[in-house]
Amino acid sequence: MHLPGLLLLPFHVFESGRIAAGIIVSIAYVAMLSVFGATIYEIFNFVGVTPRVGEANVTKRIAPVHWEWQSRGRAIMRVYVQDYEVLDLLINGRKIYPVDTNPSKDRLNPRP
Incomplete structure (x- = not known):
């Protein structure tokens, strides 16, 4: 399956009439996006903060x-x-x- 088809999978599932499967796939996509977004945020936060040196x-x-x-x-x-x-x-x-x-x-x- 190509990337556009994978990204549009929840919409294709909804169009085929399988509402429960579409909801489950949509929830899985939201969970993956939130984990991916949190990981990217933590990486940028770690890179952007300079350590303080002092007493x-x-x-x-x-x-x-x-x-x-x-x-x-x-x-x-x-x-x-x-x-x-x-x-x-x-x-x-x-x-x-x-x-x-x-x-x-x-x-x-x-x-x-």
Whole structure:
């Protein structure tokens, strides 16, 4: 079977009246095209990304005890926040993102 006939196979199957076979062949073509497309995407993504060379450092600092304003819905209140650790990621001397290591998500702690 030649390439044009192979590419048009689902349409020929539908035209011959075999709808179930046409659906199965169409699903198989879609699966093959998605795998082929994902493979091509990964190859181009791998080739197009240049590796970064540099230093990465993690610094640890303590955020001291303080009061801060936080909102809970429509209410704004002043809450007491205990000290917690913050990890700073430095790549090539640039601060990327502070990572909060506090176990409580919203850092709300009752006043001691």
